[in-house]
Amino acid sequence: MINIRPISDLRNKFSEIEETVVNSNAPVFLTKNGYGTMVIMSVEQYSALTDGIEHKLDEADEVAKKSDVRYSASKVFGKVRSRINEHEKV
Known part of the structure; x- marks a missing residue:
């Protein structure tokens, strides 16, 4: 139940x-x-939301250290938008 x-x-x-x-x-x-302003959660809840993301970011940092390939922000966000749009069509 939402509190x-x-x-x-x-x-x-x-x-x-x-x-x-x-x-x-x-x-x-x-x-x-009458309007939502913030959400309070336990440290455990926050960790459950962010640990996977932190792990993936750590992996990306390791890959970046081993490669000279770099992408511009517009290219990265363009790829993200394309994947989102593909997902919405399904």
Whole structure:
């Protein structure tokens, strides 16, 4: 279940929010004036989201060290856009 709370709860009920995030292993979404402003998650949740990306970036750094081939930003983003567009057609 999505847990949405007003940002004032961060100040007034911090320990309750912390307990929710840590024990339920689910993020808490905070709102200000009815609009989403931030998401609070545990370190474990954050790591689960980013560890794979960090690993791939480390692999890319290792490959880059062994190669003189470099691509411009426009070429890289062009390839990414092409792959996204191909995926959307499927």
